[in-house]
Amino acid sequence: MRRLVCAALLLVFLTACGAAGPEAIPHADQEEPPADLSGVTLRILSGSENQELEEILDAFSQESGIRIEMTYQGSLDIMRILQSGAADYDAVWPASSLWLTTGDTQYRVKHAESISVTPVVFGIRQSLAEDLGFVGREVSVSDLLTAIRSGRLKFCMTSATQSNSGCSAYIGFLYALLGSPDVITSEVLQDPSLAAQITSLLSGVDRSSGSSDWLKDLFLTGGYDAMVNYECLIISANQELEARGEEPLYVVYPYDGLSLADSPLGYLDSGDSRKEAAFLALQAYLLSDEVQNAIQRTGRRTGYDGVSPENEDVFRTDWGVQPQRVLSPIRMPSADVLMECLDLYQTEFRKPSLTVYCLDYSGSMLGAGRDQMVEAMRQILIQEQAAQNLLQASENEVNVLIPFSGIPRDVFTASGNGAELEGLYDRVEAEEVSGGTDIYAAAAEGLRQLAAYDLTRYTPAVILMTDGVSDGSPDDFRQVYEDLDADVPVFSIMFGSADPTQLESLAELTHARVFDGREDLIGAFRSVKGYN
Numbered sequence: 003m004r005r006l007v008c009a010a011l012l013l014v015f016l017t018a019c020g021a022a023g024p025e026a027i028p029h030a031d032q033e034e035p036p037a038d039l040s041g042v043t044l045r046i047l048s049g050s051e052n053q054e055l056e057e058i059l060d061a062f063s064q065e066s067g068i069r070i071e072m073t074y075q076g077s078l079d080i081m082r083i084l085q086s087g088a089a090d091y092d093a094v095w096p097a098s099s100l101w102l103t104t105g106d107t108q109y110r111v112k113h114a115e116s117i118s119v120t121p122v123v124f125g126i127r128q129s130l131a132e133d134l135g136f137v138g139r140e141v142s143v144s145d146l147l148t149a150i151r152s153g154r155l156k157f158c159m160t161s162a163t164q165s166n167s168g169c170s171a172y173i174g175f176l177y178a179l180l181g182s183p184d185v186i187t188s189e190v191l192q193d194p195s196l197a198a199q200i201t202s203l204l205s206g207v208d209r210s211s212g213s214s215d216w217l218k219d220l221f222l223t224g225g226y227d228a229m230v231n232y233e234c235l236i237i238s239a240n241q242e243l244e245a246r247g248e249e250p251l252y253v254v255y256p257y258d259g260l261s262l263a264d265s266p267l268g269y270l271d272s273g274d275s276r277k278e279a280a281f282l283a284l285q286a287y288l289l290s291d292e293v294q295n296a297i298q299r300t301g302r303r304t305g306y307d308g309v310s311p312e313n314e315d316v317f318r319t320d321w322g323v324q325p326q327r328v329l330s331p332i333r334m335p336s337a338d339v340l341m342e343c344l345d346l347y348q349t350e351f352r353k354p355s356l357t358v359y360c361l362d363y364s365g366s367m368l369g370a371g372r373d374q375m376v377e378a379m380r381q382i383l384i385q386e387q388a389a390q391n392l393l394q395a396s397e398n399e400v401n402v403l404i405p406f407s408g409i410p411r412d413v414f415t416a417s418g419n420g421a422e423l424e425g426l427y428d429r430v431e432a433e434e435v436s437g438g439t440d441i442y443a444a445a446a447e448g449l450r451q452l453a454a455y456d457l458t459r460y461t462p463a464v465i466l467m468t469d470g471v472s473d474g475s476p477d478d479f480r481q482v483y484e485d486l487d488a489d490v491p492v493f494s495i496m497f498g499s500a501d502p503t504q505l506e507s508l509a510e511l512t513h514a515r516v517f518d519g520r521e522d523l524i525g526a527f528r529s530v531k532g533y534n
Contacts, residue, residue, distance in 0.1 A: 040067025042280040045090065047083060049097040049166060050074045050215040051120075051232055051263070054300050062287050068280045076212050076532065077166035078392060081105035088270050092277050093284075097166035097214075097232075097263040104337045106268075113281065114268030117288050118234075118302035121329055122170045122261045124157065125221075125236035125251035126228040128321075136254050137322065143178035143259045147199060150206035157206055157228035158221055162347045163392035164212040164532035166263060171230045172347055173340070174259030175203055177332045182258055186335040188342055200351045207353055209489065209513075210461050212532030216515060223513050225489070232263060233323065237301035240321050253322035262331040265302070303329070344392055349419070354398040355534050356460035358448035361430065362468040362497075364407040364439040371469050371498060371523075372435050378527035383427040385419055393531050395419035400460070402451050403429055406444035407437030408473065413451060440474035441466055445492055445508065446482040453486055462490045463534035466508070467519070467527075469498030476507060483511065493530045495519040 052072065059070045073091070075083065080096045084105030088094065094111060096102065102111055124146065131137050134149050149155035160168035173186070179199045180190055190196070209226065211217040218235045220226075222242055229236075233253060240250040267288065269281040287293055294304045298313040308326040309317055317325035335343065361375060381387045383401070388394040395401065396419060403414040403426055411433070416426040448464040455462075483490075491514035494505035498520070505516045515533075519526035 038067075039276060039280045039283060041069075042067075042276050043069040043071060044092045044277065044280055044284060045071045045073065046093045046095050046267075047080055047088060047091040048072050048074055048095040049077060049080065049265075050213045051097055051167075051235065052095055052265075053215050054234065054238060055297065058288075058293065058296055058300075062284060066280075066283060066287075068283065070284070074213075074215075076164040076529075077101050077169060078164055082391075084108075084111075091270055092272065092274075093267060093269050093281055095265070095267045097265060098170065099264055099266045100169075100334055100340070101166065102266055102268060104340065110270045111268040112271050113278075113285065114266045115285055115289060116264040117267050117285075118265045118294075118297050118304055119306060119329065120232045120234045120263050120265070120302050121255060121331070122167050122174065122230065122263065123233050123236060124228055124230055124254040124256065125239065126155070126157075126254055128249055128252045130155070130227050131252035131254065131322070137252060140257050141254045143175055143203075143256045146254075146256060147179075147203050151202055155206055155228060156208040156226075157230055158209040158211065158217055158226050159207050159230040160211045160214055160217050161532050162352070163344050165214055165217075167214040167217075167231055168210075169344065170261035170263065171259075172204075173334060173343060174256060174261040174332055175200060176259075176343060178256065178259035179203075182332075185333050186339055186343065188339055191339075191342060191346060197350065204347075204352050207461065209491075210534055212529060220513055225513075233303075234301035237316065237318075237321070237323065240318075250321055253324075255324065255327065260329070260331055261334075262329060345389075348392050348394055349396050352396070353461050354396045354400070354459070356400045356402075356452065356455055356457070356462040357531075357534060358402040358404060358451055358462075358464045360404045360406055360410075360441070360444040360448050360464060360466045361433075362407070362439060362441075362444075362470065363405045363411070363433050363435045363437075364468075364470055365436050366439075366470050366498060367435045374523040375467060375497075376431055378524040379430045380427060381524060381528060382531055383430070384424055391528050393528065395423055399423075400455070401426055402448070404444055404447055404451070405429075405433045406440065406447075407435075408440050410444050410447040413447070415451075439468060439470040439472050441468050441472040441494075441504065441508075442474040442476055442479040446479045448492075449479075449482050449486050449490065452488070452490060457488050457490070461534045462488070463514075464490060464492040464512075465495070465527075465530055466492055466505075467495040467497065467523075468500045468505075471499065471501045472504055476504070479508070480511065489513065491533070493517065493533060495523070495526045495530060497523055497526075 081101045162168040162172035221229045306329045314325045317323045401416050405411045414429045416422040492508045492512040493514045494516045517526040517530050
């Protein structure tokens with residue numbers, strides 16, 4: 003009901019802004035309103051957290067005639083796309099200005115303005131937060147570390163090398179554990195006591211994700227105690243939990259390591275005056291008082307010193323939310339130190355991955371399919387390549403390869419991040435295609451391989467790539483999964499004529515997701531690897 007009310011209010015707001023559409027909205031550096039902009043398309047490269055604003059964007063499009071096409075990517079991908087020129091986009095909307103600073107090396111971004119502000123917080127099951135003594139008081143990163151070391155707190159978090167919420171939380175942890183320095187430097191990162199503490203803290207991560215919005219969806223599947231995410235997504239999760247009659251999350255602000263997402267929306271200058279005018283119309287709309295109020299209704303703040311009294315019912319204090327909290331974020335490190343922090347996260351500090359790759363070598367993969375799959379695995383297993391996407395392995399990591407067709411053909415295992423791992427790529431390259439397809443038998447064999455390890459020491463996952471419709475029985479896989487009795491996601495990459503129904507069924511059972519590799523198989527492999 004609240005969403006319907008918000009939508010109705012939004013139409014009222016738009017009417018108040020002027021029924022004539024964007025020409026009624028004032029624009030920077032323009033004395034006269036632009037001509038009719040209906041029919042203009044704005045292609046926006048955006049962080050996934052902005053999916054929560056799609057109703058607001060749809061309302062703008064309906065009133066103005068300006069079409070909005072959103073492409074959601076992780077923060078590191080946004081940075082890389084900006085560095086390469088972002089030729090396919092008209093605007094960029096990352097979670098944080100940090101990614102504009104590090105990514106806009108070609109100086110294309112102009113008119114950048116913060117649309118909203120949301121802190122990165124812990125959301126902890128209310129009863130657990132009470133047991134930990136976190137309710138009604140300020141909580142430090144050290145308090146959280148103590149709870150993790152005692153085994154009482156585990157949490158879900160996005161990857162620091164793939165998503166802004168994970169990166170921001172991680173930098174906040176470092177900042178607090180270093181004693182709140184003026185700024186994090188390369189020198190202080192070498193402190194052995196820091197390595198011990200941050201490794202202990204990140205050992206509390208029991209599920210990882212490459213996307214903040216998907217992390218919220220994962221949490222809502224049930225069975226998890228806490229997650230690190232944007233305050234607005236914790237609020238959104240609580241609204242759904244309450245509607246289902248389930249226990250809500252209690253919001254904890256780590257006061258000595260609090261980081262913020264300032265959601266800058268910037269124009270990618272291409273010399274097209276109509277697109278620029280359309281962008282400025284959108285930006286002015288989003289920054290108007292009425293729409294800023296509607297954005298607050300989604301759980302985002304629109305300033306650093308509290309929310310409007312009429313919106314405090316969204317920022318509920320019984321959930322631990324502090325609507326009038328003055329947000330004092332940490333100072334982020336320079337771009338080069340940030341990349342050093344992320345490299346250390348990936349190679350030394352995070353809980354090591356335990357990944358099983360089930361790769362389809364059936365006859366239908368002959369030619370381009372096999373070539374693309376081999377190249378995708380090269381991007382992950384050859385560490386010089388993996389480092390370009392911050393996907394390199396740590397020395398404690400384990401990777402397992404199961405090539406399959408109608409049956410699992412063999413099992414190859416590599417530990418660490420040296421020659422043994424790169425030797426696994428030689429196996430990928432040498433395997434030939436032939437035969438039918440049975441994804442269930444391959445995935446079940448992957449689970450059997452995982453049963454030999456202490457999974458609490460790793461972030462485990464099965465990554466299944468297939469281009470066909472499977473033979474075999476899903477019931478057999480389900481039995482193996484239930485016997486394992488562990489939270490192991492089976493992520494699937496769909497290629498060719500793969501049956502999405504079969505893959506979605508595996509994802510639903512194992513709290514995972516399906517990636518579409520039909521247009522970009524290599525990109526799909528990179529994306530899925532960011533989830534463990």
